[in-house]
Amino acid sequence: MDKKSVRAVLLIISTFTYLLLGAAVFEKLESNDDLERRQEIQLIASKMQKKYNFTRKDYELLQTIVIKSIPHKAGYQWKFAGAFYFATVVITTVGYVHSTPDTTSGKLFCMMFAMAGIPLGLVMFQSIGERVSTFIAFCLRKLRTRLMSKGFNITSEITPTHLLFVSLCIGMLVVLIGTYVFHRAERWTILEAYYYCFISMSTIGFGDYVPLQTDGVLQKNPGYVVFTLLFLLCGLAFFSASINLLVLGFMAPNADVVTAASREPPRAIVFETFAESRPASLASRDFHMASSICNANNGISSINYPTRKPVTHVYHHSFTFDPFELVSELAQN
């Protein structure tokens, strides 16, 4: 079995172990509470049954209307504001269950809408995430230059760790603002509001906490509707930027840049770059190590890796690199 298949198998084993451990902890944490709640509900249900003496059929009908009327608290879910909210939730793959298409044609259109919308959304977040990273790098470099010109001695250059730190900080700020606003507007506890923000930003989107679902707010409070939509879109853009800097750290070191090297005799690899005006002057050329496209989930899509010192020959079987160093180079160029 080759190295990459071994890696795939190890990842599958790790993930299943992680799921098993997680399931054990969730069972431990939630199971008792669940049982108590179940007993409590049965107790109340039987008291209600005694008091009002429903027929079985009526109780079922009551259950149905209660469940079906949940989304109506929000105002009109399918008038424009609600429909836009729904469309946003689809293409970001957050997917709360607060309102879902009920008609056959609605379901069919929803699938078509998602089919083109999700790739479009991905590409947009990838593009924004990349612009965000580049802009942060630009600001950090300006700040560094300014501080140095004022006599501060900053020897360290801008690294991707700095980029990651700044974009995570901005992401966290978005979440904190969101937490505060939803805590006030939805009357959730601070933890509940933070939990909502986390579950949305990770695109899990359970839908156990969904804003804009009370007091007909979808039609009555357009400012809050816009805030919620912007929170989702901006938050996702910042987290896309952060997560990709992180994911690059996981993925890139495990990928062979030169796959041929593992199949053929050891090779020496030189990636050379020189000015068009002097194509033959091989002696004075600048050397560039490699130019690699890294399209991670959404984020940095293009990184250039020029070495500072000329490199003549590089000998190796499997040529790997440090993605953080790559991004660092991006930040400086």
Add this chain to the structure above:
Amino acid sequence: MDKKSVRAVLLIISTFTYLLLGAAVFEKLESNDDLERRQEIQLIASKMQKKYNFTRKDYELLQTIVIKSIPHKAGYQWKFAGAFYFATVVITTVGYVHSTPDTTSGKLFCMMFAMAGIPLGLVMFQSIGERVSTFIAFCLRKLRTRLMSKGFNITSEITPTHLLFVSLCIGMLVVLIGTYVFHRAERWTILEAYYYCFISMSTIGFGDYVPLQTDGVLQKNPGYVVFTLLFLLCGLAFFSASINLLVLGFMAPNADVVTAASREPPRAIVFETFAESRPASLASRDFHMASSICNANNGISSINYPTRKPVTHVYHHSFTFDPFELVSELAQN
């Protein structure tokens, strides 16, 4: 504004236009049905009110117990099978709302679990997706060789379009099997079952249709529980492979491989590869165009791009490539 910022702005405009159009269609399709349903529910509710004469407080209590008892139909959501189902739904970011942590410690653990679990899941799907693509390419090449040895004249080589076609076919097969099984087991219509499969495979995961939520099936039918979990995991692996081949087609052509080229004078780029045993024999070397890592969402992580003919110098300002040709080369090596 540079090219990439223009692209980002265009993408934002396109996405918002798409959302606006989508919202308009959803409103058109769902709004009437929603209004009718709303009136119908109010009618039934007032009939029930007349018949049983609830106090306002009792009706609210009834609403609460009905809503809280929904997850209990599934059997014990937080005993091991249910907890494992929940853990799977979290790390894949599908996130149905069928069962969500209710205790504070459960919510806190859920966030920690997702924080490490989602990257782990992403890396695993990326790795499996890549293995799937490589395996399909291997099978297609074997098939081609066998057919050619039997006298069939197949001149076309294996292209990424073929890879995409085969992995989409396998993905569709998984969805069709899923549709059939869920249609039978959950008594959903064929469209509802297909809609469930689509919404899950795209990781939107509304939770309006969730399998394993009736007749205490979580504890009573372990075979069906295993099928559902495998459906989610295998399906996502195959679609990861397909979607990445597609996303590569969107993203890679828009990314500059050599970003330096846009900042500095035109350069000629030659990526050379030669055997270690003869590092000085530059005249007889094999030329390789580029070795690029493409880490898309999950999928092909490493592609090598050897040219068949020697290339001496390549002159260009912005060096781009056809990702499909790249993947094609991967398939042949």
